[in-house]
Amino acid sequence: MNAAPAGKGLGPLLLIAPAAVLIGLFLVLPYLNIVVMSFRMPGQGTPYAPGFTFGNYGKFFADSFYILQVVNTLWIGFLTTFLCLVLGYPVAWQLARGNSAFRAVGYGLVLSPLLVGIVIRSYGWTILLGNNGIINRTLSNWGIIDAPLPLMYNALGIVIALVHVFLPFMILPIMSAIQGIDPSLESAARSLGASKVTSFRRITLPLSLPGIQAGCILVFVLSLSAYVTPSLIGGLRVKTMAVTVVDALIDTFQWPFGSALALMLSITGAVVVVAFGRLTVMKWKV
């Protein structure tokens, strides 16, 4: 809006001042502080000691346990993202192009899980997947299985629950991308003799790519940093990096090392996201 109403000078700046202070002081500074913290000396009985070191990163690279855990976390992130994309795309298409009565209800159904806390949704999955859960109890009551199926306390359970938790974040961006495509483009392709499949592959899919990209990046980043779901579903047996980091900070107070772990995970995640962005752009430009 160009025509700013009267009220020049410092007045308008006072409007943004509280938010600027909040974000500057309690978001930007603390994030920079994580980087500083990751170079601090580990303390004995205190979270950290005076002085600086590269040792926290050395400890990360020296122990294959942590590297394997990062690989494991990335793998869970990939799988979750891929499944969300494959499962979510048709729903996004239906929400964008289906008949309107179905659309309103569907939109509500996709959004409503987001209003239920993450602890509750993960708990729901423990009721479904646990050794004493509905699936296992029902199957054994019916005499189909003798021993409970291993659905929880493993990567499979974590991925199922994460797909559920983050599916709306994949559906919504793809939906708005498809809504932005002019339907007459698809009709034009069909009238020129393209089959339904060709029209989808050559018109709809490439044009919805920005939505796919946004959804994939969102879901991937959210899966890497998820704490509650892997912690409740994975139990003590399978730990993702985010769970290890939080436990290192809360239970054992290794702040410098925890910071180094968090940063290594963030850097790896960022590299994957950037590479994914580059790759998808190159692939579709050809």
Place this chain on the structure above:
Amino acid sequence: MSKPFLTLYCLIIYAFLLAPIAVVVIASFNSGAFLTFPPQGFSFRWYVVFFNNEVFMRAIRTSLWIAAVTMVISGIIGTMAAMFHVQYAGRLKEAVRVAMLAPLLLPEVLTAIALLFFVYSVGIGTQTMFGMIVGHVLITLPFVFINVSASMESYDPSWSMAAQSLGAGRFTRFRRIMLPLIKPGVIGGCLFAFIISFDIFTISFMLKGVGMSTLPIQLFDYLRTNFTPEAAAVSTCSIVLTMAVVIISEKVLGLRIHRF
């Protein structure tokens, strides 16, 4: 995909999305300790257990209190920032938007870690609720900002100018002209801030002091060691509370909440 097949497929996905939530609600009314299919019988016994559990009741009170405080602070700061964004930001408009949405774009677990270190470094610590409330305000701020900005985009600055030319001061212009027009966005944003704050886990978990567990934390701690449906009764009450806020805002106040 053919039409009926696609519809069926979507119904399956919707069922998948709702299943764990439905299961929690059903489990809370199940008389047995483990939920099987079909359920073993209808009972309120887990609600009785829950209502007599002072730990959970205190956690609910703490959560409601924090959500209310967060809503007020976030509502005021977010509305002011949205006013600046739409009316005065000029060339900085996009930068202000990105900065305001930053808490939403950054992983909550990193923000929680960052804040934890910070409150200790500056000597505030977690003896008070300060750190936790700052975290909640940060996370909810983008939602107030999005809602108020959206309702403000249709606000014509010449209305303020007209009021000014008639002698209204700055505060009167805000209270009599702008606020009534952007009220749906402000209330919608505030209610959303309340709901989000009520459900925040990671920030609360990292920044909680001794004896100030919120409901999600208490539930999480309980679930680490227990599997009785008492947790389902607690969860169902929490879901009902959230849904009540949404339904009241949509049906009674006629608001449309902007999530993204």
